[in-house]
Amino acid sequence: MSATDNGFSYAPLIDSVLNQDDARLLELVKDALGKGVSPEDIVTSGLQPAMGIVGEKYSTGEFFVPDMLLASRAVSRALAVLKPRLSSAGVPSRGRVVIGTVFGDIHDVGKNLVTTMLEGTGFQVVDLGINIPVSGFVKAVEEHKPDILGMSALVTTTMVVMAEVIKALKEADLRSRVKVIVGGAPVTKHYADYIGADGYGANGGDAAKLCRELVGK
Numbered sequence: 001m002s003a004t005d006n007g008f009s010y011a012p013l014i015d016s017v018l019n020q021d022d023a024r025l026l027e028l029v030k031d032a033l034g035k036g037v038s039p040e041d042i043v044t045s046g047l048q049p050a051m052g053i054v055g056e057k058y059s060t061g062e063f064f065v066p067d068m069l070l071a072s073r074a075v076s077r078a079l080a081v082l083k084p085r086l087s088s089a090g091v092p093s094r095g096r097v098v099i100g101t102v103f104g105d106i107h108d109v110g111k112n113l114v115t116t117m118l119e120g121t122g123f124q125v126v127d128l129g130i131n132i133p134v135s136g137f138v139k140a141v142e143e144h145k146p147d148i149l150g151m152s153a154l155v156t157t158t159m160v161v162m163a164e165v166i167k168a169l170k171e172a173d174l175r176s177r178v179k180v181i182v183g184g185a186p187v188t189k190h191y192a193d194y195i196g197a198d199g200y201g202a203n204g205g206d207a208a209k210l211c212r213e214l215v216g217k
């Protein structure tokens with residue numbers, strides 16, 4: 001498992017997610033911060049890969065739904081500790097992003113990681129939460145006038161909602177006012193192009209890079 005220049009190994013941190021041990025994970029996150037590991041690295045080299053392994057273990061039948069839930073909860077708690085350290089206080093805002101998980105889908109760990117990374121890059125993020133219907137996204141674009149709308153889907157059957165939102169934005173004459181980006185495990189660049197989104201991001205780091213490109217900053 002990878003180790004940083006100052007000798008920090010991510011293995012115990014990843015193990016604590018797999019063991020669904022919130023207290024140990026928080027201890028290790030604080031330890032990493034104390035050793036000078038950046039919050040971005042903790043997210044991209046620790047928390048993201050750990051949840052990837054959780055996913056694999058669920059697929060192979062080693063983990064069950066409660067395991068996924070508890071591992072997600074541990075990661076969410078760690079993110080709450082990292083968030084204030086990632087947020088670039090004093091840096092002028094790069095723009096506003098509205099983000100949410102689409103209707104029928106309650107997965108939010110990935111969306112939350114993306115939100116954390118975007119905030120850390122200097123974007124102001126309005127997080128709508130999970131299970132957001134088409135009308136909820138359209139209303140939020142009207143209300144918050146974001147530069148970018150981000151949609152997350154983890155269940156294959158809910159991906160279609162992304163296309164419905166883009167269609168509804170066109171019908172409401174809002175499509176030209178907002179860039180649309182999509183992501184989530186089953187989503188691909190090909191699908192993003194197919195539904196007429198402006199971009200696809202495979203992970204939190206990608207999402208931050210993509211948003212910077214889209215707003216030209």
Ligand code: B12
Binds near residue numbers: 051054111156185186
């Ligand atoms: C944790 C988990 C859960 C937890 C969710 C907890 C939570 N608060 O989110 C719980 C237990 C609640 C759950 C429930 C269910 N789950 Co589930 N779950 C997972 C699991 C194991 C991991 C998801 C995760 O957190 N990944 C880690 C994060 C970091 O990765 P990520 O979400 O992909 O996000 C990254 C990128 O995709 C990207 N990204 C994500 N969103 C966005 C958005 C934008 C704009 C951008 C740019 C990028 C981006 O950046 C993120 C950070 O790197 C996946 C397996 C997997 N391999 O994905 C199954 C999985 C998604 N679940 C699945 C299923 C079937 C279910 C249930 C139906 C199970 C059931 N029988 O009840 C329910 C569905 C409920 C619903 N309607 O949504 C299936 C979906 C199958 C399919 N093809 O559709 C999967 C793939 C498991 C499997 N192999 O079968 N689940």
